[in-house]
Amino acid sequence: MSLNLSKSIKELRFFFPQTGSSSLKSFLLKSYTPLKAANPTTPLLIRECSGVEPTVVIRLEKGVEVKKNVASLSESEISTLLTSA
Numbered sequence: 190m191s192l193n194l195s196k197s198i199k200e201l202r203f204f205f206p207q208t209g210s211s212s213l214k215s216f217l218l219k220s221y222t223p224l225k226a227a228n229p230t231t232p233l234l235i236r237e238c239s240g241v242e243p244t245v246v247i248r249l250e251k252g253v254e255v256k257k258n259v260a261s262l263s264e265s266e267i268s269t270l271l272t273s274a
Contacts, residue, residue: 213243
């Protein structure tokens with residue numbers, strides 16, 4: 190699985206709830222190391238927060254931010270979202 194991100198992605202922020210399971214948390218547990226290895230200069234920020242929906246915030250060039258709720262996505266769909274952004 191190739192996790193190369195677009196060069197326009199300047200930062201990724203992942204938010205997920207402390208309790209319960211989520212596909213985002215599972216994705217990060219399995220894919221953080223290959224994601225960081227493929228994109229060593231891209232900051233990856235991970236936050237466990239109470240009362241939040243699983244969310245990915247993608248910061249692009251010129252400070253543009255795209256916020257995606259990933260509560261209903263599977264691990265493979267999250268991977269596709271990140272690599273096609």
